[in-house]
Amino acid sequence: MLMEWDWQTVEFGGVHAGAVGVLIGGSVPGPVYFDVGSGPHVPSTTHWTVYDGRLRRPRAEALRAVCACGWQGAAEYPLD
Numbered sequence: 001m002l003m004e005w006d007w008q009t010v011e012f013g014g015v016h017a018g019a020v021g022v023l024i025g026g027s028v029p030g031p032v033y034f035d036v037g038s039g040p041h042v043p044s045t046t047h048w049t050v051y052d053g054r055l056r057r058p059r060a061e062a063l064r065a066v067c068a069c070g071w072q073g074a075a076e077y078p079l080d
Contacts, residue, residue, distance in 0.1 A: 004047045005068060020048040021066035023076060024058050032057050 005017035022029060029051065031044040053059030065073035 004045060008068075015069060017068040019066050021064045021072060022046075022048050022051045022060040023062040023064065024051070024060060029058050 004019065006019045008017035031046045032050045033042050033044045036043060048060065048063060051058055051060035060079055062076040062078045064076050
């Protein structure tokens, strides 16, 4: 899955890039796809802002920090 990074370090570049990760039911959901009509390309994203429950999208239950190197923060921040 392609992650969209919110920041990256100058020293390490894309090796240590960070983003806000989303949890639904204790696991990381797949990307959200956008139906834009016919054609072979279906845009998708994993950016945390699209998991808002609108338009039949999944709703995020918690957020946590993630890094391009595979590290995931232990702290979870529940959403109301």
